[in-house]
Amino acid sequence: MINKVYNADSRKLLEKLDKKITVKTTITSPPYFDMKDYGNDNQIGFGQNYQDYLNDLQKIFHDIYKITEDDGSLWIVIDTFKRENQVVTLPFDLSNKLKETGWLLQDIIIWKKDKTVPWSKNGFVQRKFEYILFFTKSKDFIYNKDRVRNFDTDQLKKWWVKYPERYNPKGKALDEIWEFSIPVQGSWGDQYVRHFCPLPKEMVSQMIELSTNNDDIVLDPFAGSGSVLFQSAVMHRNYVGFELNNDFIEMFSDYFRKTFNKARKEYDLLQNLTGQNEFESRILDLRVLKYAKLLIRDIDKVFSTYFKIFALKIGKGDGKHKILKVNYTLVGEFDNEDEIIVKINEIILKPPFSKFGIEPKFNFVKNKMASKDKHYGYLKSNSYSYQKSLDLESPLIRIISDICLDLNENDYL
Known part of the structure; x- marks a missing residue:
C-alpha cells in the first residue's frame, strides 16, 4: 500500500488504505478553488461552490486525521483569493473546519516566493507569498527543529564571532517566514510534466525533516507533480499519494525511474557532510x-x-x-x-x-x-x-x- 500513487479520488482515501497504514505527516497543497482546471470531471475546487469545496476538504483531512499517528502532523500550503470584489480568507476558513475534526493548529508560516501563479485581480497588490498551515494530531508531536537550523555563517550577523553565547550551537532557528522560489518550468527535467503549482523541493525537504524520521510514511492526497512523494523517497521515507490526473502519475513514474538513484546519492552525500x-x-x-x-x-x-x-x-x-x-x-x-x-x-x-x-x-x-x-x-x-x-x-x-x-x-x- 505504500510507495505508490493511487489514481483515485482522495475523498475515498480510507476505502483504498482501509486504515491498514499509519501516516506520520501529510504535506499537500489543495487544488485552487475554482481557479484551475486540473483535467478531471470529478475534481475538487473547479466547478464547485465554496461551501461544498470546504466540506470536501474537511472530509479528506478528517479521514487523514484518523490514519495519522498520535505524534503526527499536517502541512497545508494554501492562499487567499478574490471573489465578488472581496478577499476570501480560505486559509482561515479551512483552518476552522479542520479544528472541528480534531486537528490542532500549531503555526502559521509565510512562504515568501519570487513567482506566482499567473493571475491578477483589481485590488490585489502583487502576490508574493502564500500561507503554510501546520497542524498536529496532539500536543506531543515530532518537530526536529535542530535538523533545519541555519548554520551558514555567511547568513549570520558578524556578532556570532564576538557573542557565541547568543547562538544555538546547532545554528539559527527557523523563523515564521520561509523564502523559497517556485521551481521554473522544466527545472525537474525536460521529460517532466508541466504542472500548474509545483512546490519547491527545498521547502518540502524542510517540512519532511521537521516532522518525520527515516522510514516514516508521508502522504500527499493531491499529489500533482509528485514533488512531495519524490522528495520523501529521496530522504529515506515511504510515501503514499492520490492523484486524479493519470497523466501526472505516468510522468511522475517516468521521472522517478530516470532520476531517483542520482538524487538519492546526492542526498546521502550531503547528509554525510559535517557543516x-x-x-x-x-x-x-x-x-x-x-x-x-x-x-x-x-x-x-x-x-x-x-x-x-x-x-x-x-x-x-x-x-x-x-x-x-x-x-x-x-x-x-x-x-x-x-x-x-x-x-x-x-x-x-x-x-x-x-x-x-x-x-x-x-x-x-x-x-x-x-x-x-x-x-x-x-x-x-x-x-x-x-x-x-x-x-x-x-x-x-x-x-x-x-x-x-x-x-x-x-x-x-
Missing part, C-alpha cells in the same frame, strides 16, 4: 575562550594578582542546560585562592556566564608549561583570534588553549 557539526564545534570553542576572557575581566576588577588561564574542554555537560565540561586552570602566584574561588562561584551563577552552557572546573597552579606546537595564546581583549606575533610567555597573553581560532569579524558582514 553543522563544524559550526557547533566552532561556537563551543568560541564560548570556551570567551568564558575565560570574561573570568579574567571580572577577577581583575577585584584582585591584583596577575595570572593566565589554561582552557581545556574535557567532555559533555551533565545538566540539561550544560553542554560542555571545561577545565580552567589559573596559573600564577596566588596567596588568596579561597577568596578568588568564592568570587568565581558567585559570578558564574549569573549572566552572562549562566548563558554559555558550560560546566566549569577550576584549579590553581603556580606554573604550567605551554607548547608553541600544541597551544595558542589569546589577549584579554580578543578571544576569537590567536596571537601569531606574541610568544606564549608574553604577559599580554592571558588565555592559553589547544583551541585554535583565527576569526576576523569583518569577514562576516
Whole structure:
C-alpha cells in the first residue's frame, strides 16, 4: 500500500488504505478553488461552490486525521483569493473546519516566493507569498527543529564571532517566514510534466525533516507533480499519494525511474557532510575562550594578582542546560585562592556566564608549561583570534588553549 500513487479520488482515501497504514505527516497543497482546471470531471475546487469545496476538504483531512499517528502532523500550503470584489480568507476558513475534526493548529508560516501563479485581480497588490498551515494530531508531536537550523555563517550577523553565547550551537532557528522560489518550468527535467503549482523541493525537504524520521510514511492526497512523494523517497521515507490526473502519475513514474538513484546519492552525500557539526564545534570553542576572557575581566576588577588561564574542554555537560565540561586552570602566584574561588562561584551563577552552557572546573597552579606546537595564546581583549606575533610567555597573553581560532569579524558582514 505504500510507495505508490493511487489514481483515485482522495475523498475515498480510507476505502483504498482501509486504515491498514499509519501516516506520520501529510504535506499537500489543495487544488485552487475554482481557479484551475486540473483535467478531471470529478475534481475538487473547479466547478464547485465554496461551501461544498470546504466540506470536501474537511472530509479528506478528517479521514487523514484518523490514519495519522498520535505524534503526527499536517502541512497545508494554501492562499487567499478574490471573489465578488472581496478577499476570501480560505486559509482561515479551512483552518476552522479542520479544528472541528480534531486537528490542532500549531503555526502559521509565510512562504515568501519570487513567482506566482499567473493571475491578477483589481485590488490585489502583487502576490508574493502564500500561507503554510501546520497542524498536529496532539500536543506531543515530532518537530526536529535542530535538523533545519541555519548554520551558514555567511547568513549570520558578524556578532556570532564576538557573542557565541547568543547562538544555538546547532545554528539559527527557523523563523515564521520561509523564502523559497517556485521551481521554473522544466527545472525537474525536460521529460517532466508541466504542472500548474509545483512546490519547491527545498521547502518540502524542510517540512519532511521537521516532522518525520527515516522510514516514516508521508502522504500527499493531491499529489500533482509528485514533488512531495519524490522528495520523501529521496530522504529515506515511504510515501503514499492520490492523484486524479493519470497523466501526472505516468510522468511522475517516468521521472522517478530516470532520476531517483542520482538524487538519492546526492542526498546521502550531503547528509554525510559535517557543516553543522563544524559550526557547533566552532561556537563551543568560541564560548570556551570567551568564558575565560570574561573570568579574567571580572577577577581583575577585584584582585591584583596577575595570572593566565589554561582552557581545556574535557567532555559533555551533565545538566540539561550544560553542554560542555571545561577545565580552567589559573596559573600564577596566588596567596588568596579561597577568596578568588568564592568570587568565581558567585559570578558564574549569573549572566552572562549562566548563558554559555558550560560546566566549569577550576584549579590553581603556580606554573604550567605551554607548547608553541600544541597551544595558542589569546589577549584579554580578543578571544576569537590567536596571537601569531606574541610568544606564549608574553604577559599580554592571558588565555592559553589547544583551541585554535583565527576569526576576523569583518569577514562576516
